[in-house]
Amino acid sequence: MESVRDRMTSSRILIIGAGWAGISAAHSLMLAGVPGEQIVMLERAPRAGGRAFSFTDKEQGLDLDNGQHVLLGCCDQFVQLLGDMNIANAYRFQPSLNIPVYCEGAWGQLFSKRLTGALHLLPGLLSYAHLGMLDRVRALRAAPGFLHPDVEALDAMSFGDWLRKNGQTERTIGRLWDLVGTAVLNGHVDQISAGLAAESFRMGVVAGWQQARLGLFTRPLGDLADDAVSHLQRRGVTVRFNTAVDSLLFEGNQVMGARLRDGQNWVADTVISAVPHDALWRMLPDVWQRHADFQGLQKLAWSPILNAFILYDRPVTQHDVFASTQLGGMFVFNRAALVGEDHLDGRWLSISISAADRYRALSHDEIGAMVQKAIAEALPEARDANVEHCKVVWQPRATFLASPGTAGKRLNPTSAAQGLLIAGDWTNTGWPASLEGAVRSGQAAVEAWLRGGRKQPDLPMTS
Ligand SMILES: Cc1cc2nc3c(=O)[nH]c(=O)nc-3n(C[C@H](O)[C@H](O)[C@H](O)COP(=O)(O)OP(=O)(O)OC[C@H]3O[C@@H](n4cnc5c(N)ncnc54)[C@H](O)[C@@H]3O)c2cc1C
Structure with a gap:
């Protein structure tokens, strides 16, 4: 059998996934004194940012996020990370929490x-x-x-x-x-x-x-991740995009590295997994999938988020953001005002519906029509306005579902698998799935590494 040492490449520390958990892990390693040259990040996608990504709408040429993200004042580690990386003008906090709320024909706050x-x-x-x-x-x-x-x-x-x-x-x-x-x-x-x-x-x-102040992003999310990765690369970190990991390589209880989808092996002293829970599951060999330390992976479920981007032919709102109890609860953002597209202020809205399972069976056209109807009910100006463009972005795997009993399903950074550290918003951070949780998970993985924290080796199999 081929040894994992018959390798193409090696690095001291391998981070799998260039979402915010992976970015945070790389940054934390360097804060701890690890030279960037010893860190390699492998990312399946062509761009960093993971589930907080942006793309350009082909028809309108507008930069859209997969979902309008917000921060709260308590998200101090994410904010600190952006500050450390000199990522400027990324967000602005409201002076204090202030969200207009529409409900059944009336407005509250x-x-x-x-x-x-x-x-x-x-x-x-x-x-x-x-x-x-x-x-x-x-x-x-x-x-x-x-x-x-x-x-x-x-x-x-x-x-x-x-x-x-x-x-x-x-x-x-x-x-x-x-x-x-x-x-x-x-x-x-x-x-x-x-x-x-x-x-x-x-x-x-x-x-x-x-802590309760609402933070609104003022740049496309993907640009922030691009900036973060450039920061890491300038400090010597190697980041390889379009590079999917197929499986983790073990010798006994020791993780030796990873096998890439193209068949290459990548050997490392330490591997930090910063991928979603089901992606980690797929990377584990059978015996480790059955190990008690990884049972939580299969028990975590996904929860979807739905976003509709609507471009009206005239301004329909003056709010930067408002909430509505319609459609099971939605948040409406004046995206143009937030990202500085002044000519579209009040015209270009981003509407976010969390936990959107109930709309799974609907087509994008049906969802678009449903959201437009809700907006017209809430905003009189929208009733006479024409919709120039409507784009629906459906994220079935947006976040893990924090169902009762979740705490026991979220993994800690260390396990019986030696040399493997586990990060991601779904790990046991005490936070809901969020950018802040992702950043904290990357920090926690590195803290565990610094402590040398390992569970004692034990037999990896349970039946
Ligand atoms: C629509 C939507 C709205 C949201 N709104 C908010 C919000 O308002 N506020 C907030 O704080 N959070 C929000 N979130 C959640 C937030 O985006 C996530 O919690 C966070 O981005 C997760 O980061 P992560 O690094 O843990 O995982 P991910 O972002 O999923 O990163 C994992 C990375 O690993 C890569 N990967 C996976 N498998 C492999 C493999 N085999 N090999 C190599 N690479 C691999 C992926 O491509 C990805 O880049 C939202 C999420 C969505 C989808």
């Missing part, structure tokens, strides 16, 4: 004030027009549950059950918790873990007004 701790939410919740006073008070009463959630204990329960147990009515759930929760966790309240939901609300909403 979710906002925060610069008040200490969780108090920042008080004025906004007490005046939230889409709830009656009693429901607003009930919503406030639920807030202490987010201050110190017992994440592990709550993980078995759905967020919906937890909200009902805490006195929330279906109206409050639909008009408040589900609207926000679905955008953050990409799952509706009855689909997602109360533990991860409560922890996400704690970090991103309740902790303070700074």
Whole structure:
């Protein structure tokens, strides 16, 4: 049998995947003093950025993202990474959270004030027009549950059950918790873990007004990843695009490198997997697929996100962003205003619908028509406007579904596989699937490597 040492190439550290987890891992390695020349990234796609990618719409020549991404003020590691890499003008934060909300013919507002701790939410919740006073008070009463959630204990329960147990009515759930929760966790309240939901609300909403600020991207996402990769390359990192890894190479419990789809072997001292959970599963040899440490991989499911880009012949909105309870919850962005295409301000919208399973069977034309109808209902200016272009981007594998019991399915950076470190938004970061979670996972993998943290070798097989 061919030895993995009959190789074409080698490097000290091999990173598989040039999404934000892989980019973060490479950056963290260099912060730890590893010379860039010892790091190689292999990326299947022709461009970096993974699930946060951009493309140019052929018909209009507009730069589109696969999905309009947002940040919250709590996403400090992603922001720090962009800063470290001198990636400028990438986003802007609202001075404080301020999202107009459309619901059944009326407008309300979710906002925060610069008040200490969780108090920042008080004025906004007490005046939230889409709830009656009693429901607003009930919503406030639920807030202490987010201050110190017992994440592990709550993980078995759905967020919906937890909200009902805490006195929330279906109206409050639909008009408040589900609207926000679905955008953050990409799952509706009855689909997602109360533990991860409560922890996400704690970090991103309740902790303070700074953490709750909404960050809006002002450049195409793919450009940011391109800049990040250029930064790494200038410091000696080799990045190979259009290079798919077929499988990880093992000798006993030790990962020796990776076999590429073109049949070449790539030997490395350490391999950092920064690919999605199912991609890691496919790279594992059978015996390791059966190993207890990797069982979570098969149990994680995907949740889809739907985006529609609509170009109107005239301005239809002045908002940078608004939310709506229509179509199971959607967020509407004035993309032109955000990315500085001033001549299209108010005309070119990006509409994002998270946890969009219910629209899976519809064609792009049907989805486009459905979203246009919803926009026309919310925005009177859109009723008489003509749609010049409508593009639907369907991402069936947008994020892992944070279903109840998820915590036990997310892998840690280390396992019984020696020499393998595992990163990706789906790993055990304590964060929902997000750019921030991806960046933190890359850092966690490198921290584990620095600690020399390995599980003791054991027999890799379970039946
Ligand atoms: C439509 C949409 C909207 C979103 N909105 C938000 C948002 O508003 N805010 C937010 O924070 N997050 C959002 N997310 C989530 C965010 O994009 C992801 O959490 C993050 O990009 C994941 O990064 P990652 O590096 O862990 O994985 P990925 O981005 O998936 O990167 C993995 C990389 O590995 C590569 N790869 C896979 N298999 C192989 C192989 N065999 N060989 C070589 N390379 C391989 C892939 O091509 C990819 O580049 C959204 C995602 C989508 C899809």
